[in-house]
Amino acid sequence: DTEVTQTPKHLVMGMTNKKSLKCEQHMGHRAMYWYKQKAKKPPELMFVYSYEKLSINESVPSRFSPECPNSSLLNLHLHALQPEDSALYLCASSQGLARSSYNEQFFGPGTRLTVL
């Protein structure tokens, strides 16, 4: 299984809602990532989990809360979002080996988020 799955595919939420995005991989990868991508822009890194521990937080606002319950799952909890947070949210994973190895990233199809 060389697939990263993301649910839901589309999400519409109000600014007072709490919702969660889910990402799953069964490739035995030990690094998992959340990216945010606005239209016609490249993906921007939000968070990196390495061996289930948060290793990089790119100064993301606290209304985005990541969680890695186990090595196969990555969640992104959303609360009190703003309309400007509307974007495509991409999850990715990689082997997460030592720095001397070179890791390609496998991306999920993304969740299209609209904040009203």
Place this chain on the structure above:
Amino acid sequence: SQQGEEDPQALSIQEGENATMNCSYKTSINNLQWYRQNSGRGLVHLILIRSNEREKHSGRLRVTLDTSKKSSSLLITASRAADTASYFCATDPTWTQGGSEKLVFGKGTKLTVNP
């Protein structure tokens, strides 16, 4: 800030022609990767070239890397309508903490292949 800059920003060609996209970056790297993204979808890894390699081939793809000029090119030969997508280079800067974990993406080239 972005590490990679692709040019051109947009490229339109006819089926069967070759497409060349360029990427420039600013700092030392471990490797450079190219990804493809169909509209509104996830990214697909195409090819990775290490900093000590100069050229790499994969099917109809040819990637070159010139570390002295801090630039890379992606050549797609005999293009097909299905190659229509955005193409991003991504670098793995040696200066980042845990460098292999963090990719920095360029702005991308939008390729349109007309049937």
